[in-house]
Amino acid sequence: TQLLEQSPQFLSIQEGENLTVYCNSSSVFSSLQWYRQEPGEGPVLLVTVVTGGEVKKLKRLTFQFGDARKDSSLHITAAQPGDTGLYLCAGVEGNKLVFGAGTILRVKS
Amino acid sequence: EAGVVQSPRYKIIEKKQPVAFWCNPISGHNTLYWYLQNLGQGPELLIRYENEEAVDDSQLPKDRFSAERLKGVDSTLKIQPAELGDSAVYLCASSLSGYTGELFFGEGSRLTVL
Numbered sequence: 549t550q551l552l553e554q555s556p557q558f559l560s561i562q563e564g565e566n567l568t569v570y571c572n573s574s575s576v577f578s579s580l581q582w583y584r585q586e587p588g589e590g591p592v593l594l595v596t597v598v599t600g601g602e603v604k605k606l607k608r609l610t611f612q613f614g615d616a617r618k619d620s621s622l623h624i625t626a627a628q629p630g631d632t633g634l635y636l637c638a639g640v641e642g643n644k645l646v647f648g649a650g651t652i653l654r655v656k657s
Numbered sequence: 658e659a660g661v662v663q664s665p666r667y668k669i670i671e672k673k674q675p676v677a678f679w680c681n682p683i684s685g686h687n688t689l690y691w692y693l694q695n696l697g698q699g700p701e702l703l704i705r706y707e708n709e710e711a712v713d714d715s716q717l718p719k720d721r722f723s724a725e726r727l728k729g730v731d732s733t734l735k736i737q738p739a740e741l742g743d744s745a746v747y748l749c750a751s752s753l754s755g756y757t758g759e760l761f762f763g764e765g766s767r768l769t770v771l
Contacts, residue, residue: 552699581759581760588764588765589764589765590661590748590750590762590763590764590765591700591748591760591762592762593759593760593761596759634697636699636700638699640756643712643713643755643756644713644756645702645756645760647699647700647701648699649697649698649699650697650698650699652697
């Protein structure tokens with residue numbers, strides 16, 4: 549069974565600070581997805597990374613896929629209250645999609 | 658374009674009672690998923706359909722859970738009888754075809770078993 553470990557589990561920061569959350573596994577994934585989920589809503593896809601070492605930017609969010617395709621990170625620059633939510637990574641391997649437990653981010657104004 | 662629609666949004670029942678959740682996926686999406694999500698945790702797959710065929714139900718507790726996707730469109734997830742530990746959010750998602758693309762999730766059905 550593939551496991552995705554996310555860290556930290558919970559992060560509370562002030563508006564304007566930078567942060568990085570991590571997604572690690574001992575398994576190799578063909579691709580990795582990052583989702584954000586707000587309270588009372590379903591997860592919404594932010595990005596998919598496919599190539600080892602790939603870096604994708606989405607406004608203030610920077611996603612990186614590890615060279616060995618076993619880990620990924622999400623860096624947020626100048627966090628805003630609207631970034632608050634549960635950030636989930638999900639690894640694709642064959643016909644399986646495995647979600648991590650998520651990082652709960654709270655950005656205070 | 659309408660998203661994935663789920664109902665009911667909330668359901669409170671007593672243990673041993675039955676409950677059913679309904680999902681209408683995005684039009685044209687062949688793959689439909691039912692996930693279970695506990696508070697502060699990631700979604701866990703219960704069952705995946707390709708059209709009307711259940712292609713992965715290995716994590717579905719078949720003694721009390723059942724699902725169907727008639728005509729390869731809408732789907733229903735049933736629990737009978739419900740147990741206290743079934744309290745969770747049940748998420749439905751759909752995608753064009755498998756995991757290669759984006760999964761679109763509904764808002765979920767929150768179940769509380771008393």
